[in-house]
Amino acid sequence: MLSIGYIRENEDEIRKMLANRSNNADLDKLIELDEKRRIFTQEIDDFRHERKELSKQIGLLKKNGEDAEKEMEKAAELNNELASLEEKQRETDEEYQNLILTFPNIPDESVPIGKDDSFNREEKKWGVKPEFTFEVKSHDALAEKLGIIDFNRATKIAGSRFATMVGTGAKLERALINFMLDVHTHEHNYTEIMPPVIVNSKSLTGTGQLPKFEEDLFKLNYRDYYLIPTAEVPVTNHFADEILSEDDLPVKFVAYTPCFRSEAGSYGQDTKGLIRQHQFNKVELVKFAHPDKSWQELEALLADAEEILQELGLHYRVVTLSTGDMGFASAKTYDIEVWLPSFNTYREISSCSNFTDFQARRASIRYKDKSTGKNNFVHTLNGSGLAVGRTVVAILENYQQEDGTVIVPEVLRPYMGGMDKISPE
């Protein structure tokens, strides 16, 4: 959420920002509602003040055994007027709240301006594209031949966009999770946490998935419950409605969770294989940072995610998402895209963002400034470190051999009982 004070004072900048993001949030309406809301608030405050004074008088009069009829009538009249004002304010306020929640975060100046992903800026490449002397197979073809992923049975028991990992496939998935968690906890000093994977709508509003993106979520038919689309939701909300000590910043968490996405609106895209699933595993990095430090924390976060790919020996590039391609809550997003030979392109495997105070404001996550004693909003950041399913895809495709076997990257072998090659089960 943006600060209404900032919006009021920087109307032109906000208008330009919305255009850059191709967002049609109604700024004029917001400003109008804000003014209305403040006028109502003022009037209601005045009425309440008057009523308070009257009530005090009534109390005193009654105590002295005097007649307070006149005052009580006056107070009842006041209450009538108050009630109608309060009703109007309630409506205005609700409309205002609903509207301001649909305003996206302001992109950082370093973000390229453009309407879609063609305006994303490539920042760097790491490693080299693997060369193949034979025709490469797609990961799903390889996995089926090896008998390590069963797509058909997953479809039978759940539906499309699900997969069952079998034998070495399941072991590879688990090895990757453990490897990633170990690197981030032991080498990068993140604290591992395992949060609920079901959350309420308040949490989803806090991180920005609601109210605008409800159709992307799986809503449970029980209470106000949703399956998480990413660990960002429960982990960022870990400190919702709390005030942290300045000395505790930055707080760094790493969480492994399954993630659930409806993938509404992606019909026909990536229908084959593991790329786009309703359920997938992800190791997520989340930081709560001091506002003065969040940009350097973003660079560090990106480096932490990159290291996983480097240790796995996977070729990738880093791009900065353009204003039109970046997420609603983000001020700046780096995508790490891994090379996938069968697609002959780079595909997103991690997304690292600085949300500045946008989520902190929605979820009310603050820290107490030591020098001023004031409470300020922290900055929140997160990034995949990494999406596990897509890492499996990248390993299968990049390490495939002509005979259909797959070499296990060295760093994973200790996690796979020493296995150095995946052969047919």
Added chain:
RNA sequence: GGAGAGGUGCUGGAGUGGUCGAACAGGGCUGCCUGCUAAGCAGUUGCGGGGGCAACUCCGCCGAGGGUUCGAAUCCCUCCCUCUCCGCCA
């Protein structure tokens, strides 16, 4: 799921209709004192919002939302959460 108890400020804990944003204690902060530590003395100490250049001032907040009343932390209703016992269960 059943029976009972309870949710108050950083913490403990008073407060059952009127001047209570809330006694008291602890903690924190600031002075004084002090060889160090501890103790002592005095003061201070919640969050959000509106108005004002400012000193300041006004409104809201005692789990959440409704209701009764001139007036609610206090009374009533609904919900959420916590604790104890029982049932069930991994």
